[in-house]
Amino acid sequence: MVKGSEERVINSGVKWQVSRSAICWSDVTGRNHSSVIPIRICFFLSEIVRVCSNGRVMKRALIVWGGWDGHKPKEGADLFAGWLRTQDFEVEVSDTLDSYLDAEKLGSLSLIVPMWTMGTITKEQSEGLREAVKDGVGLAGYHGTMADSFRDNTDYQFMTGGQWVAHPDNIIDYTVNITDHDDPITRGLRDFSMHSEQYYMHTDPSNQVLATTTLVDRSTDWVNGTVMPVVWKRRYGQGRVFYSSLGHVPDDFKVPEAMEIQRRGMLWAAR
Numbered sequence: 001m002v003k004g005s006e007e008r009v010i011n012s013g014v015k016w017q018v019s020r021s022a023i024c025w026s027d028v029t030g031r032n033h034s035s036v037i038p039i040r041i042c043f044f045l046s047e048i049v050r051v052c053s054n055g056r057v058m059k060r061a062l063i064v065w066g067g068w069d070g071h072k073p074k075e076g077a078d079l080f081a082g083w084l085r086t087q088d089f090e091v092e093v094s095d096t097l098d099s100y101l102d103a104e105k106l107g108s109l110s111l112i113v114p115m116w117t118m119g120t121i122t123k124e125q126s127e128g129l130r131e132a133v134k135d136g137v138g139l140a141g142y143h144g145t146m147a148d149s150f151r152d153n154t155d156y157q158f159m160t161g162g163q164w165v166a167h168p169d170n171i172i173d174y175t176v177n178i179t180d181h182d183d184p185i186t187r188g189l190r191d192f193s194m195h196s197e198q199y200y201m202h203t204d205p206s207n208q209v210l211a212t213t214t215l216v217d218r219s220t221d222w223v224n225g226t227v228m229p230v231v232w233k234r235r236y237g238q239g240r241v242f243y244s245s246l247g248h249v250p251d252d253f254k255v256p257e258a259m260e261i262q263r264r265g266m267l268w269a270a271r
Helices: 039-048 073-086 097-101 103-107 123-134 143-147 154-160 250-254 256-269
Strands: 006-009 015-018 022-026 032-036 059-067 089-094 111-117 138-142 162-166 171-178 192-197 200-203 208-214 227-236 239-244
Touching (some): 059 073, 059 097, 073 111, 073 250, 073 256, 097 103, 097 123, 138 143, 138 154, 138 256, 143 154, 143 239, 154 162, 192 256, 239 256
Parallel strands (some): 059 089, 059 111, 111 138
Antiparallel strands (some): 006 015, 015 022, 022 032, 171 192, 171 208, 227 239
Protein backbone atom coordinates (compact mmCIF):
# COMPACT_ATOMS: atom_id res chain seq x y z
CA MET A 1 0.00 0.00 0.00
CA VAL A 2 1.29 3.48 -0.85
CA LYS A 3 2.41 5.36 2.25
CA GLY A 4 -0.10 8.01 3.28
CA SER A 5 -2.75 6.55 1.00
CA GLU A 6 -6.36 5.63 1.55
CA GLU A 7 -7.61 2.20 0.54
CA ARG A 8 -11.14 1.84 -0.79
CA VAL A 9 -13.11 -1.16 -2.04
CA ILE A 10 -16.08 -0.60 -4.30
CA ASN A 11 -18.82 -3.02 -5.23
CA SER A 12 -17.23 -3.96 -8.52
CA GLY A 13 -14.46 -5.71 -6.57
CA VAL A 14 -11.75 -3.25 -7.63
CA LYS A 15 -9.47 -2.11 -4.80
CA TRP A 16 -8.01 1.40 -5.07
CA GLN A 17 -5.26 3.20 -3.15
CA VAL A 18 -5.11 6.96 -3.65
CA SER A 19 -2.13 8.94 -2.35
CA ARG A 20 -1.07 12.53 -2.93
CA SER A 21 0.98 11.68 -5.98
CA ALA A 22 -0.12 8.30 -7.27
CA ILE A 23 -3.01 5.97 -7.68
CA CYS A 24 -2.65 2.21 -7.39
CA TRP A 25 -5.28 -0.41 -7.95
CA SER A 26 -5.77 -4.13 -8.18
CA ASP A 27 -8.40 -5.55 -10.50
CA VAL A 28 -10.71 -8.50 -9.89
CA THR A 29 -7.99 -10.88 -11.14
CA GLY A 30 -5.60 -9.64 -8.45
CA ARG A 31 -3.18 -7.92 -10.84
CA ASN A 32 -1.70 -4.65 -9.60
CA HIS A 33 -1.55 -1.37 -11.54
CA SER A 34 -0.24 2.10 -10.73
CA SER A 35 0.12 5.54 -12.22
CA VAL A 36 1.78 8.78 -11.12
CA ILE A 37 -0.63 11.67 -11.66
CA PRO A 38 -0.97 15.33 -10.59
CA ILE A 39 -2.01 16.04 -7.03
CA ARG A 40 -5.24 17.81 -8.02
CA ILE A 41 -6.38 14.78 -9.97
CA CYS A 42 -5.51 12.53 -7.03
CA PHE A 43 -7.78 14.52 -4.75
CA PHE A 44 -10.53 14.30 -7.34
CA LEU A 45 -10.10 10.56 -7.73
CA SER A 46 -10.13 10.04 -3.97
CA GLU A 47 -13.76 11.09 -4.10
CA ILE A 48 -14.53 9.25 -7.33
CA VAL A 49 -13.57 5.91 -5.75
CA ARG A 50 -16.34 6.47 -3.20
CA VAL A 51 -18.84 5.93 -5.99
CA CYS A 52 -20.28 2.43 -6.13
CA SER A 53 -20.59 0.41 -9.28
CA ASN A 54 -24.31 1.25 -9.31
CA GLY A 55 -23.49 4.97 -9.48
CA ARG A 56 -24.50 5.91 -5.91
CA VAL A 57 -22.06 7.70 -3.62
CA MET A 58 -21.05 5.51 -0.69
CA LYS A 59 -21.93 6.81 2.76
CA ARG A 60 -19.30 6.66 5.49
CA ALA A 61 -19.80 4.93 8.83
CA LEU A 62 -17.58 4.67 11.90
CA ILE A 63 -17.94 1.85 14.42
CA VAL A 64 -16.04 2.35 17.69
CA TRP A 65 -15.88 -0.71 19.93
CA GLY A 66 -14.34 -1.48 23.31
CA GLY A 67 -15.01 -1.42 27.04
CA TRP A 68 -16.37 -4.41 28.95
CA ASP A 69 -15.92 -7.57 26.90
CA GLY A 70 -19.06 -9.32 28.19
CA HIS A 71 -21.16 -7.71 25.48
CA LYS A 72 -18.74 -9.03 22.82
CA PRO A 73 -18.26 -5.64 21.15
CA LYS A 74 -15.73 -6.83 18.57
CA GLU A 75 -18.10 -9.52 17.34
CA GLY A 76 -20.90 -6.96 17.23
CA ALA A 77 -18.69 -4.55 15.28
CA ASP A 78 -17.84 -7.26 12.76
CA LEU A 79 -21.50 -8.24 12.39
CA PHE A 80 -22.81 -4.79 11.62
CA ALA A 81 -19.77 -3.57 9.68
CA GLY A 82 -20.31 -6.44 7.28
CA TRP A 83 -23.98 -5.64 6.86
CA LEU A 84 -23.43 -1.89 6.41
CA ARG A 85 -20.98 -2.62 3.61
CA THR A 86 -23.74 -4.49 1.78
CA GLN A 87 -25.76 -1.27 2.03
CA ASP A 88 -23.14 0.81 0.19
CA PHE A 89 -21.42 2.15 3.31
CA GLU A 90 -17.68 2.64 3.51
CA VAL A 91 -17.03 1.43 7.08
CA GLU A 92 -14.15 2.18 9.42
CA VAL A 93 -13.89 0.02 12.55
CA SER A 94 -11.91 1.48 15.46
CA ASP A 95 -11.03 0.28 18.95
CA THR A 96 -10.07 3.67 20.38
CA LEU A 97 -12.19 6.55 21.67
CA ASP A 98 -9.57 8.88 20.19
CA SER A 99 -11.48 8.40 16.94
CA TYR A 100 -13.83 11.05 18.32
CA LEU A 101 -11.03 13.66 18.33
CA ASP A 102 -10.77 14.01 14.54
CA ALA A 103 -13.43 16.63 13.82
CA GLU A 104 -12.73 16.70 10.09
CA LYS A 105 -13.16 12.94 9.73
CA LEU A 106 -16.27 12.89 11.92
CA GLY A 107 -17.78 15.65 9.83
CA SER A 108 -17.46 13.50 6.70
CA LEU A 109 -19.47 10.63 8.23
CA SER A 110 -23.07 9.65 7.70
CA LEU A 111 -23.29 7.40 10.75
CA ILE A 112 -21.53 6.58 14.01
CA VAL A 113 -22.20 3.23 15.72
CA PRO A 114 -20.85 3.20 19.30
CA MET A 115 -20.13 -0.20 20.84
CA TRP A 116 -18.48 0.64 24.15
CA THR A 117 -19.76 -0.65 27.51
CA MET A 118 -18.75 1.19 30.68
CA GLY A 119 -15.27 2.69 30.71
CA THR A 120 -14.34 6.35 30.77
CA ILE A 121 -14.47 8.97 28.05
CA THR A 122 -12.47 12.19 28.23
CA LYS A 123 -14.09 15.60 27.96
CA GLU A 124 -12.48 16.12 24.56
CA GLN A 125 -13.59 12.73 23.21
CA SER A 126 -17.14 13.26 24.44
CA GLU A 127 -17.33 16.74 22.97
CA GLY A 128 -16.01 15.53 19.64
CA LEU A 129 -18.68 12.85 19.40
CA ARG A 130 -21.51 15.05 20.58
CA GLU A 131 -20.61 17.97 18.34
CA ALA A 132 -20.51 15.68 15.31
CA VAL A 133 -24.02 14.41 16.08
CA LYS A 134 -25.27 17.93 16.77
CA ASP A 135 -23.98 18.88 13.33
CA GLY A 136 -25.95 16.12 11.65
CA VAL A 137 -24.02 12.84 11.83
CA GLY A 138 -26.37 9.98 12.72
CA LEU A 139 -25.92 7.86 15.86
CA ALA A 140 -27.29 4.33 16.19
CA GLY A 141 -26.58 1.63 18.73
CA TYR A 142 -27.94 -0.99 21.06
CA HIS A 143 -28.04 -2.43 24.57
CA GLY A 144 -25.26 -1.50 26.98
CA THR A 145 -22.82 -0.80 24.16
CA MET A 146 -24.59 2.54 23.63
CA ALA A 147 -26.68 3.15 26.77
CA ASP A 148 -24.35 1.90 29.49
CA SER A 149 -21.16 3.38 28.12
CA PHE A 150 -19.95 6.18 30.38
CA ARG A 151 -21.91 6.21 33.60
CA ASP A 152 -20.50 9.49 34.87
CA ASN A 153 -21.05 11.43 31.64
CA THR A 154 -24.55 12.90 31.72
CA ASP A 155 -23.89 14.93 28.56
CA TYR A 156 -23.46 11.64 26.68
CA GLN A 157 -26.66 10.28 28.23
CA PHE A 158 -28.55 13.43 27.22
CA MET A 159 -27.59 12.61 23.65
CA THR A 160 -28.50 8.90 23.72
CA GLY A 161 -31.83 9.42 25.50
CA GLY A 162 -31.35 6.79 28.19
CA GLN A 163 -29.11 4.97 30.63
CA TRP A 164 -29.24 1.36 31.85
CA VAL A 165 -29.79 0.88 35.58
CA ALA A 166 -30.82 -2.81 36.02
CA HIS A 167 -31.84 -6.08 34.37
CA PRO A 168 -33.88 -7.87 37.07
CA ASP A 169 -33.31 -11.64 37.16
CA ASN A 170 -30.72 -11.44 34.39
CA ILE A 171 -31.41 -13.74 31.41
CA ILE A 172 -35.16 -14.34 31.14
CA ASP A 173 -37.98 -14.82 28.63
CA TYR A 174 -39.93 -11.65 27.86
CA THR A 175 -42.04 -10.04 25.15
CA VAL A 176 -41.28 -6.95 23.09
CA ASN A 177 -44.41 -5.04 22.09
CA ILE A 178 -44.43 -2.90 18.96
CA THR A 179 -46.19 0.33 19.90
CA ASP A 180 -45.75 2.37 16.71
CA HIS A 181 -46.89 0.41 13.67
CA ASP A 182 -46.58 3.36 11.29
CA ASP A 183 -42.94 4.26 11.78
CA PRO A 184 -40.62 2.92 9.04
CA ILE A 185 -38.37 1.28 11.66
CA THR A 186 -41.15 -0.93 13.06
CA ARG A 187 -43.74 -0.97 10.27
CA GLY A 188 -44.97 -4.48 9.44
CA LEU A 189 -43.43 -6.08 12.56
CA ARG A 190 -45.40 -7.91 15.23
CA ASP A 191 -44.74 -8.39 18.94
CA PHE A 192 -41.96 -10.93 19.51
CA SER A 193 -40.21 -12.90 22.23
CA MET A 194 -36.66 -12.57 23.53
CA HIS A 195 -34.56 -14.75 25.83
CA SER A 196 -32.03 -12.26 27.14
CA GLU A 197 -31.65 -9.37 29.58
CA GLN A 198 -34.76 -7.23 29.96
CA TYR A 199 -33.38 -3.75 30.49
CA TYR A 200 -34.75 -1.42 33.14
CA MET A 201 -33.65 2.09 32.13
CA HIS A 202 -33.83 5.76 32.97
CA THR A 203 -35.14 7.30 29.76
CA ASP A 204 -35.72 10.75 28.31
CA PRO A 205 -39.43 11.69 28.03
CA SER A 206 -38.69 13.39 24.71
CA ASN A 207 -37.84 10.04 23.05
CA GLN A 208 -40.17 8.81 20.32
CA VAL A 209 -40.80 5.29 21.61
CA LEU A 210 -41.39 2.58 19.00
CA ALA A 211 -41.46 -0.57 21.16
CA THR A 212 -41.83 -1.41 24.85
CA THR A 213 -41.71 -4.35 27.25
CA THR A 214 -43.61 -4.97 30.49
CA LEU A 215 -41.88 -6.34 33.57
CA VAL A 216 -43.86 -9.30 34.92
CA ASP A 217 -43.16 -11.64 37.86
CA ARG A 218 -39.74 -10.19 38.55
CA SER A 219 -38.10 -10.86 41.93
CA THR A 220 -37.88 -7.06 42.29
CA ASP A 221 -41.66 -7.02 42.71
CA TRP A 222 -41.90 -3.24 43.13
CA VAL A 223 -41.28 -2.81 39.40
CA ASN A 224 -43.76 -5.46 38.23
CA GLY A 225 -46.23 -3.97 35.79
CA THR A 226 -43.78 -1.28 34.66
CA VAL A 227 -43.89 -0.59 30.93
CA MET A 228 -40.33 0.09 29.80
CA PRO A 229 -39.22 1.59 26.47
CA VAL A 230 -37.13 -0.82 24.37
CA VAL A 231 -36.71 0.97 21.04
CA TRP A 232 -36.70 4.70 20.45
CA LYS A 233 -35.49 7.44 18.17
CA ARG A 234 -34.82 11.10 18.84
CA ARG A 235 -33.04 14.21 17.64
CA TYR A 236 -29.87 15.65 19.09
CA GLY A 237 -29.17 18.96 17.40
CA GLN A 238 -29.31 18.18 13.68
CA GLY A 239 -28.45 14.51 14.19
CA ARG A 240 -30.77 11.52 14.26
CA VAL A 241 -30.31 9.14 17.20
CA PHE A 242 -31.60 5.55 17.25
CA TYR A 243 -31.42 3.07 20.14
CA SER A 244 -32.60 -0.46 20.95
CA SER A 245 -32.03 -2.11 24.32
CA LEU A 246 -31.88 -5.54 22.65
CA GLY A 247 -28.60 -7.29 21.87
CA HIS A 248 -26.91 -8.40 25.10
CA VAL A 249 -24.69 -10.51 22.84
CA PRO A 250 -24.61 -10.62 19.03
CA ASP A 251 -26.45 -13.97 19.03
CA ASP A 252 -29.54 -12.08 20.23
CA PHE A 253 -29.78 -10.66 16.73
CA LYS A 254 -30.61 -14.14 15.46
CA VAL A 255 -34.15 -13.14 16.44
CA PRO A 256 -35.29 -11.76 13.07
CA GLU A 257 -37.31 -8.87 14.48
CA ALA A 258 -34.43 -7.71 16.69
CA MET A 259 -32.06 -7.70 13.71
CA GLU A 260 -34.54 -6.00 11.39
CA ILE A 261 -35.19 -3.22 13.89
CA GLN A 262 -31.46 -2.63 14.34
CA ARG A 263 -30.81 -2.53 10.61
CA ARG A 264 -33.69 -0.17 9.91
CA GLY A 265 -32.65 2.03 12.80
CA MET A 266 -29.12 2.43 11.49
CA LEU A 267 -30.37 3.31 8.02
CA TRP A 268 -32.86 5.81 9.47
CA ALA A 269 -30.18 7.51 11.57
CA ALA A 270 -27.63 7.83 8.75
CA ARG A 271 -27.74 11.15 6.93
